[in-house]
Amino acid sequence: MEVITTGCIVAPRGFQAGTTYCGIKITKDSLDLGIIFSEYPATGAALFTTNQIYAAPVRISKKIIKKGRVRAFVMNSGNANACTGEQGYKDAAEMVRIAARCLKISEDELLVASTGIIGRLLPMDKIAAGIQTAANSLGSTQEHGNAMARAIMTTDTKQKAVAVRLKINKKNVTIGGITKGAGMIAPNLATTLCFLTTDVSMPAMLLNECLRNSAESSFNRITIDGHMSTNDTIAIIANGASGVTITEKNSDLLIFQQGLDYVTSTLAKAIVMDGEGATKFVQIDVISARSRNEAARIARSIADSPLVKTALNGEDPNWGRIVSAAGYAGVELDESKVTLFINNILIFAKGMPTQCDLNALSRSMKDRNITIRLELGLGNYNDTVWTCDLSHEYVTINAEYHT
């Protein structure tokens, strides 16, 4: 498996990207509109936020994806088109219509996504012009791909893109992806915006299953602030341009799934590492729970505790906060069976603090990567969550992000 780090979204054959600054974002010349286009008819799959309040583009894309045929994504950043009522719905539908016309494809082959501030109507004149400009600028160079990764950013400080090249039946298959964070990240099905492209050919049903599997082990494992967005969308287009077709669950599919897993988990981890104000990347493993669900609830309870997150920020092994956060996850526990490791150092063993070297532990927490391993001693199920710390910078970004 070869990893590609530039031009990623257009690395698979037969894909183009086009972007522009159309004036939605306040910062001038900051790309805020983009199109990803397959030169060939293609299948598609998508997962969406489970927030009960979801944006107009999600409402539209949920409908379109049902047919399983997708050739393009059109998206804007700077405005989420969420909480915008019927006008918002009409605007999202209009984005689809304009893009379909510019790309000369059917309106039901195109997904739409938006990200940014909630509760403002889209500036449709700017967007209409922007879609035209982006469509006119479509291309397959690395710069086209990199610009697309930048166009979906909001408070992200870095673009997040990766691609992998796989050998399937001696042919090259490529999977590319871009994503954006960096706040409103909480695990539940799709999280944040993520666009994926591949030149394999695959029926939409099977593609959907692969995407779901990959999301489960990547985007559903991350949380930054526990606040689930109204706009989360993860979508993939498979256009068959590699000449490789996968139609059943065989060893080819396994290779493809592993490649897709690599792309989505790399992107998901990149979101956490670029979490708003994040200074730490924290892996939380909850071990020996009665069920996967109970393990997950405890892992997320720990990950979302502001007291745990601030202790991590302070590089302080305040493990009482970790154990007590596990205790209020709504899962029955036996304290005398609970064991905790931080950075592989045993600090709490079956309900009792150990005599571990706290200074050594504190020093180890100065590292950017921190691991928390909580063993419950109740069953055979585990779960893992990736998160970051809570810093002054998070407060600054979110208290000063003025509407």
Next chain:
Amino acid sequence: MEVITTGCIVAPRGFQAGTTYCGIKITKDSLDLGIIFSEYPATGAALFTTNQIYAAPVRISKKIIKKGRVRAFVMNSGNANACTGEQGYKDAAEMVRIAARCLKISEDELLVASTGIIGRLLPMDKIAAGIQTAANSLGSTQEHGNAMARAIMTTDTKQKAVAVRLKINKKNVTIGGITKGAGMIAPNLATTLCFLTTDVSMPAMLLNECLRNSAESSFNRITIDGHMSTNDTIAIIANGASGVTITEKNSDLLIFQQGLDYVTSTLAKAIVMDGEGATKFVQIDVISARSRNEAARIARSIADSPLVKTALNGEDPNWGRIVSAAGYAGVELDESKVTLFINNILIFAKGMPTQCDLNALSRSMKDRNITIRLELGLGNYNDTVWTCDLSHEYVTINAEYHT
């Protein structure tokens, strides 16, 4: 109803308090141990944390309260005696034994509570000496009461105490209370430490019912960081020294309940106002839900969202964060029925942003008190939660609170 603001916990007749600095806290001369004592035999009731990981003193006090007879509380601050295994349990039992001996009462008439850092064994030599000193210093002056309020503080910046004097059957009845915050505050039955005294006489069962009612409308309505503590205890002693006895649900009980409600809600609000780093006091009303439980889940989802809390800190009417936090509470919503007011200004009406004066709204958010009213349009149930904002100061306090 007369409100008393000094010496509160010893304002009811027949109560004494004694405190000392015994060396648990690092800050010298900062009171860290206290005893509240009834001169007469009394009934008692208590509510405890529902965290699955609960401290040794909670384990002991849960047993003792079953008999419903309580004459004294003994407590320390600076060390929670939580996650301390069997030795912690023995130490909490030893605190009861020493205090009972010093006070010359039975060991099953005494509740024990601890608050502070988790996972450290108590310095029992210091505590043994401290209990003796506190017992020797028992008294009923205002200074005794005020010192007791200070002795339970941890990161609190202010002491939190109140008492009320009521007329029942032309006799004076007094209810006094003290509490402490200021982090690890999340609603679920008892929250934080709160000790209450009254000179009414009441059977333990009825007293327990009154306490539960009051907690429901006070301590269960507050959240600071959603992190439920291992040590939360709310307890009351009723010693009958006023000569007033209430044994059934009559108008006398109603007067008493109102008085107790006033004391507990004043104390609960004081915790929020003194929340770690808090600059805002925020009331969140969720209206017209299908059930009280659904209203409560949405109110808490909003209150615990770091994005909502930082927007409040920034005095920014970023109402999209409020509506989207409602959307991920796990309650089915109809966006086209959702209406939002901030500080009584209508900003989102049945799924559409209004043309309200955002500048006026921003200005109104400079006030310390902020109200958020979310109408769901689904049913007839409401709930209210009180919370605070998330500030730089919160991060400073909790990142620098070193173990």
